[in-house]
Amino acid sequence: MTLTEIRPEDLKPEQFIAAQVEEIRQAVGDGLAINALSGGVDSSVVTLLGHKALGPRLRTCFIQNGLMREGEPEYVVGLFRRLGVEVELVPAEAEFFSALAGLTDPEEKRNAITRVFYRDVFGRLVREGKARFLLQGTNYTDIEETIAGIKRQHNILEQLGIDPQKEFGYRVIEPVVRLRKTAVRVVARALGLPDELANRPPFPGPALAARVIGEVTRERVAIVRQATAIVEHELRTTPAFQYLAILHEDRVTGIRDGRREFGLQVDVRCWDSTDALQGTPTRLPFEVLDRIAGRITGEVPGVVSVTYNITAKPPSTIEAV
Amino acid sequence: MTLTEIRPEDLKPEQFIAAQVEEIRQAVGDGLAINALSGGVDSSVVTLLGHKALGPRLRTCFIQNGLMREGEPEYVVGLFRRLGVEVELVPAEAEFFSALAGLTDPEEKRNAITRVFYRDVFGRLVREGKARFLLQGTNYTDIEETIAGIKRQHNILEQLGIDPQKEFGYRVIEPVVRLRKTAVRVVARALGLPDELANRPPFPGPALAARVIGEVTRERVAIVRQATAIVEHELRTTPAFQYLAILHEDRVTGIRDGRREFGLQVDVRCWDSTDALQGTPTRLPFEVLDRIAGRITGEVPGVVSVTYNITAKPPSTIEAV
Numbered sequence: 001m002t003l004t005e006i007r008p009e010d011l012k013p014e015q016f017i018a019a020q021v022e023e024i025r026q027a028v029g030d031g032l033a034i035n036a037l038s039g040g041v042d043s044s045v046v047t048l049l050g051h052k053a054l055g056p057r058l059r060t061c062f063i064q065n066g067l068m069r070e071g072e073p074e075y076v077v078g079l080f081r082r083l084g085v086e087v088e089l090v091p092a093e094a095e096f097f098s099a100l101a102g103l104t105d106p107e108e109k110r111n112a113i114t115r116v117f118y119r120d121v122f123g124r125l126v127r128e129g130k131a132r133f134l135l136q137g138t139n140y141t142d143i144e145e146t147i148a149g150i151k152r153q154h155n156i157l158e159q160l161g162i163d164p165q166k167e168f169g170y171r172v173i174e175p176v177v178r179l180r181k182t183a184v185r186v187v188a189r190a191l192g193l194p195d196e197l198a199n200r201p202p203f204p205g206p207a208l209a210a211r212v213i214g215e216v217t218r219e220r221v222a223i224v225r226q227a228t229a230i231v232e233h234e235l236r237t238t239p240a241f242q243y244l245a246i247l248h249e250d251r252v253t254g255i256r257d258g259r260r261e262f263g264l265q266v267d268v269r270c271w272d273s274t275d276a277l278q279g280t281p282t283r284l285p286f287e288v289l290d291r292i293a294g295r296i297t298g299e300v301p302g303v304v305s306v307t308y309n310i311t312a313k314p315p316s317t318i319e320a321v
Numbered sequence: 322m323t324l325t326e327i328r329p330e331d332l333k334p335e336q337f338i339a340a341q342v343e344e345i346r347q348a349v350g351d352g353l354a355i356n357a358l359s360g361g362v363d364s365s366v367v368t369l370l371g372h373k374a375l376g377p378r379l380r381t382c383f384i385q386n387g388l389m390r391e392g393e394p395e396y397v398v399g400l401f402r403r404l405g406v407e408v409e410l411v412p413a414e415a416e417f418f419s420a421l422a423g424l425t426d427p428e429e430k431r432n433a434i435t436r437v438f439y440r441d442v443f444g445r446l447v448r449e450g451k452a453r454f455l456l457q458g459t460n461y462t463d464i465e466e467t468i469a470g471i472k473r474q475h476n477i478l479e480q481l482g483i484d485p486q487k488e489f490g491y492r493v494i495e496p497v498v499r500l501r502k503t504a505v506r507v508v509a510r511a512l513g514l515p516d517e518l519a520n521r522p523p524f525p526g527p528a529l530a531a532r533v534i535g536e537v538t539r540e541r542v543a544i545v546r547q548a549t550a551i552v553e554h555e556l557r558t559t560p561a562f563q564y565l566a567i568l569h570e571d572r573v574t575g576i577r578d579g580r581r582e583f584g585l586q587v588d589v590r591c592w593d594s595t596d597a598l599q600g601t602p603t604r605l606p607f608e609v610l611d612r613i614a615g616r617i618t619g620e621v622p623g624v625v626s627v628t629y630n631i632t633a634k635p636p637s638t639i640e641a642v
Contacts, residue, residue, distance in 0.1 A: 106574055106583065213571045213572075213573065214571070246573075248569070248571050249570075249571050250534045250535070250569050250570050250571045251534075252534065252567075252637075252638075252641040252642070253427055253638045253640070253641060253642060254635070254636045254637055254638055255634065255635045255636060255637075255638050256635060256636050260638075261636070262427065263636075267628055268631070281607075281610075283607040286602075286604040286631075289602075289631040290631065290633075292631070293631040293632045293633070294633075297632055297636045297637075304632070304636045304637060304638075305630065305632050305636075305637045305641070306630075306631055306632045307588055307628035307629060307630050307631060307632075308628060308629050308631045309626065309627075309628050310589070310607075310610040310611065310613070310614040310627055310628060310629045311614045311618055311625070311626050311627045311628075312611075312614070312615075313576065314575070314576045314577060315575045315576060315577050315582070315584070315618050315625045315626075316573075316575055316576075316618075316625060316626045317573075317574045317575055317576050317581075317625075319574070320573040320574060320626070321573070321574060
């Protein structure tokens with residue numbers, strides 16, 4: 001079966017929503033379904049489509065990996081509650097941080113997060129629950145990148161540690177698989193998701209762990225979370241594609257209250273880009289850069305140095321890990 | 322004895338030079354003197370004052386620590402030869418790099434460089450030579466900072482491993498000790514030192530080792546040397562106080578020829594300052610920052626990311642190590 005893209009200009013959002021809701025209903029019948037909500041636009045749209053189709057027969061889980069932005073779980077749960085959807089919080093911080101302990105290689109860190117998410121936490125929810133239908137927010141770009149070898153093949157059942165041959169009956173439903181991000185955002189707005197969520201800058205799968213160079217610990221995630229909140233607040237009105245803060249492992253010499261302090265360094269990046277494949281650093285006014293640096297060194301304990309990325313992608317990448 | 326500053330506005334450079342030359346002559350008589358030339362403005366002025374006073378009875382050594390900027394030894398030797406002064410190159414790279422091997426703490430790195438310079442290399446030259454007079458480029462700011470406890474007490478004989486009680490007869494002469502940098506520059510020009518040397522931005526004592534985060538190896542110094550040459554060339558017409566490149570120990574993800582590259586990161590700093598006690602990042606045009614980043618990632622092997630410092634001093638420091 002060849003999958004064709006539905007381009008934004010061909011998308012009729014109301015019709016698309018009705019068709020997907022009907023398709024989910026047909027597929028699940030009177031069964032039970034489950035999905036994981038990350039707070040990104042893809043999984044948010046899938047959650048709303050699923051609830052329109054199945055109501056309480058869809059169990060939506062928000063996995064607390066301890067790597068999210070400030071106030072993120074509360075924000076997502078509150079937002080969906082206002083939309084009439086109950087989200088189940090699944091505490092799993094300890095599992096993620098113990099899998100990350102001692103890892104410094106970016107690929108090993110990514111693998112650990114993927115493994116804990118799929119095999120351990122979400123896999124356990126699926127295997128121990130009665131749902132045999134999995135709703136998944138795979139989009140058209142994911143499929144293309146998997147084919148191109150940029151992303152790992154992500155057969156969801158395999159990732160969950162479920163052998164489809166042995167454990168017959170599981171079925172995966174991917175309602176937005178024919179849409180790219182722009183089209184997903186159109187559907188999001190048509191479903192009543194607020195603009196702030198529909199227009200959210202992309203956030204990486206490994207969450208704040210992608211923004212910690214070196215070992216990912218609770219303490220280091222707390223630092224980059226605070227720096228991220230400052231950068232996101234100061235740049236919230238920027239039309240930039242994406243903006244982020246990265247915590248270095250390197251320490252640099254600083255001076256505080258007249259004394260030397262061998263402190264932390266945070267790298268700020270802000271990107272102009274249309275598709276994340278190429279990007280250039282946004283030419284932010286120095287007044288803004290000053291304020292960001294002043295707030296981060298003033299508010300985040302231990303940070304004595306803030307830098308701004310001036311390298312294009314390529315040869316840089318959007319994120320650092 | 323209280324030392325009073327000669328302020329730039331009170332300085333009569335020709336008179337100052339004549340007085341210092343006379344003082345050195347009186348002190349040394351028909352003896353021999355030695356000094357170490359770093360290529361900075363202080364030791365350059367002292368070298369010329371000493372040669373005016375003593376001619377070939379002053380032995381001037383340039384210690385090759387392997388941590389200098391691109392072409393630095395050749396530049397300094399050639400410049401002084403044109404001024405009629407022969408400088409003796411003392412190869413000592415191996416001693417410095419073996420003392421630095423395995424060290425990552427900034428204070429330990431600084432100590433190792435100081436120890437190898439004074440105790441091992443220059444100390445050996447002094448102890449094995451016949452000179453009993455040491456010319457030293459200590460300036461008024463050094464004295465103030467020593468009193469304030471910012472710099473280590475630097476009794477030169479003690480640093481050289483010479484016990485003045487036991488080994489009687491050594492004497493230290495500090496011709497520019499009553500001048501601050503601005504006044505030293507005035508004297509430098511009056512002595513015929515070219516503007517490019519007289520106006521050189523400050524360069525740290527530990528040289529490029531101060532710009533390598535983590536272990537200082539020949540390979541890593543070579544990388545930061547190349548980045549430094551690019552930054553100094555691109556910013557050579559900037560009226561900034563100081564500009565530099567720092568090599569991180571952290572590696573970050575980059576992309577080159579479509580493939581992931583876990584590469585190096587260089588931090589560029591350019592300071593507006595009058596006295597180095599406080600500083601703000603120079604608001605360089607983004608065109609300049611773009612060009613610097615493009616040249617460093619394009620010309621220096623393995624570098625995939627370049628950042629620009631946006632933090633003031635304090636809480637940053639001018640250098641990073």
